[in-house]
Amino acid sequence: MTTTPAVVRTPARTPRVRAIAAPSALRIGRARAVLEVRQFFRNKGAMFFTFSMPLVMFLLLASIFDETDKATGVSTQQVYVTGMLAMGVMSTCLQSLALQVGGERHNGTLKRLRATPMPPAAYFLGKIAMVVVTSLVQAAILLGLGAAFFGLELPADPGRWFTFVWVYLLGATACTLIGLVASNLVKGENGGPVVLLPVMVLQFISGVFVIFSQLPKGVQIVSAVFPLKWMCQGMRSVFLPDAYASVEPAGGWEHGRTAMVLAAWVVVGAIMCLKWFRWKGEDEG
Template sequence: MTATLTDPVRVRPPAADGPGTLRIGRARAALELRQFFRDRRQVFFTFSMPIVMFLLLASIFDHTYEGTGVSTQQIYVTGMLATGILSACLQGLSLQVGMERHNGTLKRLRATPMPPASYFLGKIAMVVVVSLGQAVVLLGIGSMFFGLDLPTAPGRWFTFAWVYLLGATACTLLGLVCSNLIKGENGGPLVIMPVMVLQFISGVFVVFAELPRGLQTVASLFPLKWMCQGMRSVFLPDAYAAVEPAGSWEHGRTALVLAAWVVVGFIMCMKWFRWKGKDEG
């Protein structure tokens, strides 16, 4: 049939520009997880470190707080849950991204058509899987061997969800910012040392209620203290709230401080995150 000028013109829709950000992000997430679990040394250290530290603390400090029925072992489980988030989302992520910037991986990825958001989605998926995996292992050990009661009330698990979400988001954003401190293989202590100090003053290695008031005040400026307190409110009985410095779980203040750190981390990340080192121009 011969087309005429009056025939309607059929316009072919333009071809898609390629896979979307979310699809590429899923592919990056799968790649990040494969790379992580193929490194047996990294997997062993990541999952064994919080377990070993918890078992050491639980064997050294063993007493029950009168009137609460809570043992120090149960408190240490909640602290290690919070530090697992900090370790995976801030410390581990900053070291990994810093090394990728140092060896030129970030610069090469930035030169590809991959949307930057897809790279971050891949990293976020990795730290979420790792931190939740640590939480499952610690909760299993705590409930089987140290009398930790897993909550049955949905409200407690909702509290766990928002404390985890806000804490992991804040720590991930701060981890991306702290990656700028990693200039090479010797840059790790610049991140590891502050993280270690925060663990001591935030209720991970030392029960928070037993810390000097000055250290409690300093720790209250940072997210780890509130993550620990939030986890205690989920897995410890309400009777223990009286032991807290404020005499309550302070859920509102916990949410406010963690949300503030999410905003601060986002602003710092947008302003200071770099795809290449300063010496590369």
């Protein structure tokens, strides 16, 4: 009698399941940035208002006031270009952002986004990318218009462009943070004037619509507290000749003080944003 050898069965191997790592906040932020930029350029009304407002104001002022300072050789049209550059940054990064975020809070978009696994940092990265892209496009249009028709000379010195970069970055960062906090003031569809009025007042007292050296001394002191005055002065130091520095109230460009004030507003804006930014409206608890 023959015996059948025993068959040894090996246990079946369980296939390994690879854990899928959750995407990082930076990766989600990049995707959010692309979405925000696309949404902006698809919104024809917002795009038209954002780009046309500084251009229309500049063309009006440049056509009405056409004088040249004999001591410096700088025309008022060239000065207005630099003021509109700073105005464009504030209008986009503060005014437009506050209205947009306030609208998203009012219609419940912020509340729904906060309930998703998306890190809050990704939302802010998306908004920052949107305002950076739009404000840079706006600046390029203004500089092209000023250089082509109003005698603005684009600097050949890399140092001046470096000044433009840090003035722009500090100013845009400060305005963006303040804009996020100011969005709390936008309640419903009629909350725009709460943001628009202070921004318009700052434009008049900071050297955008009126040559800063022609403003009363008391107004100059008040405007020096806020970032727009220093953004305008920083832009003048980039695109106007050094001879114009003698027209400034302090007799110079004051780059150190400009950087200090703008950096202080970045810190203040960050603290206010961390403390007071809300994802839900007041009536939602």
